[in-house]
Amino acid sequence: SGPDDRLGDFYCEAAIRACANNTEDQGQGPATRVYRRVVETPPGAWEPRGVTCYPNLVGDDAGPQLTMAMIIEAFHDTPFAKPEVSSQPEGNTTLVTLPTYYRVDFADGYGPDQVDTTDLLGFTVDIRPRLDSITYHYGDGASLGPTTDLGGVYPSGSVVHEYAQSGDFDAHAVVSYGGEFRVNGGDWNDIPGTATITGNPTTITVMESSARLVNGD
Template sequence: MRRIIGTTVALLLLTFSLSPSAAAGEVDVLGVAVNGEGTVARVTEEKTAQLAQGKDLHGQVVATPMEYRVELACPVLNAPQTDAACQRAVAGCQVNGQQIGSGFLYDIFARPRGSTQPWVNVGSTCFAAQVPGAAPTVTLAMLRDAMHNTPWATASISTQPVGDVTLVGLKTFYRVNWSSQGYEPGEVEAIDPARMLGRRVEIRPKVDHFTYVFGDGATFGPTRSPGGVYPNGDITHAYPQTGSYAVRVDTTFTADFRVDGGPWTVIPETVTVTGPVTTVTVKAARAVLVN
């Protein structure tokens, strides 16, 4: 299995430009892994493991003992679109829907041991746990587990006309209301550090989509609309006959995460929460003559 993964990784290099501090002399000393275009490359598990053997990423014995650290591969930490930039950390260790290594791409930084020289990016890896001296790293499996154990807020339905009573053929408006308990979109959950190797990990849920279930066999979705009220609400339904209907909205969540206050990065996972039922009563209108 290791041979297959290593070959796949080698064929699917993800690259970015070398730091300006990585002068030619530093590249020679630090053993920066570069691809054919001269940019820092993602390296295999075997090459990453060479660092613990006193070798560089090319397999050459280093003359100067080195120290290393790793960072989640978000190359533009202060850019307006930081979230988009950090997708490299997720996409870099996913091949054909399969996870490689920890599931997240980490940049490897090196410098001579005990020196105050600037850290130099020498490569990127999906196997950050193999980098000697690096702090423990959070894995995709850990985040998926935390996400599935998040107490999500539930979305219930309110209708207009008010009182959950409407008439046959009348356009009825639907709106999402969040429960007071649980985490709704935009709220931040701090995960117990004991579950995250001592790291401070936060999860921020967001809606991937809603699916509205009207109780008469009709549904609407997927959509990101939370609905609204008359006259501008965009989630509506008209019932063809009288009766009582079990109406609900199912919410499919995704989430972002960050480690130790770093940039937010999406978790490639979704969780669907079934909403509570609201009973909508549909009546027939009849004409009455009055004096």
């Protein structure tokens, strides 16, 4: 066998994975077999010379190649869902030293386990974001994370913060998305790297409470 053996619009997941974790300097594939033969009449037999992660340096007889670099770029172009912070007591209003419960919901866009489909060189590429971590920023200098906890409401929620003083504080969450991809409905494979998405701030109003003795007469 050799480069004269054509398979049409063939896609090999193993070829993508073989170079997936390389840097640009190491070549990001897809992994390509290299052959050589003596130019004569009739042509000599093809001889295998190895495998390279630099298909663009071998020649363009095979036509455009779907590469991991293209898939990574498509991943970062995904319109990711931003994390939205809400708190309890309701209305994003709480009291000094009162345990305040936080949770994260996801706004419009592609959030964890949702699938964004795109076309690359005629291949159908599905990209599925994965929640790697969340970091909560409470607006008073304190934070929690990275964690995978989406928080919750009283009394079962586990993302809880107490403010030491009154005021308005802009709380927000930062999400780190990993991702997976598949081509033409094949198996899912990991995408190297992550995408960091910062949510819009939610203003938390912290008030003071005071006790007053009242004459019952």
